[in-house]
Amino acid sequence: MKFLAAIFSRQGFAILLxxxxxxxxxxxxxxxPGPRPRPPRPxxxxxxxxxxxxxxxxxxDRQTFANxxxxxxxxxRIVRDGPCR
Structure with a gap:
């Protein structure tokens, strides 16, 4: 009951307001926009x-690969079949 009386008093009402x-x-x-989304991982x-x-x-640069x-x-980028000369 004291709580309600404190709220309805002038000082309590002023604090509430x-x-x-x-x-x-x-x-x-x-x-x-926030942080940019990461690109999808391959x-x-x-x-x-x-x-x-x-x-x-x-x-x-030319290089021979196994496949x-x-x-x-x-x-x-593949240039031709077979090893590089």
Whole structure:
């Protein structure tokens, strides 16, 4: 009963009113779009151990790979079948 009497007293009412006013004066800050989403991880690619040599190129670099899958996985573009000369 003392709790209700304290709320309905002038001092209690002023505190309650001030609390309500402060709660209504909240500010929302927009910090932009937020962190950028991470790009999806590439699926792991497994290459067979089958030996079918290919000559592949990346920039000015030519290299022989055991198969086309390994060349592609390393970021090379296949130039022709067979080893590089």
């Amino acid at each position: 001030l609390s309500a006013i402060l709660a209504a004066c909240t500010v929302v800050v927009d910090e932009g 699926e792991p690619q497994y290459c067979s151990k089958q030996y079918e040599p290919v000559c592949a190129r990346r920039g000015g 086309a899958c390994l060349a592609d996985r390393a970021g090379y």
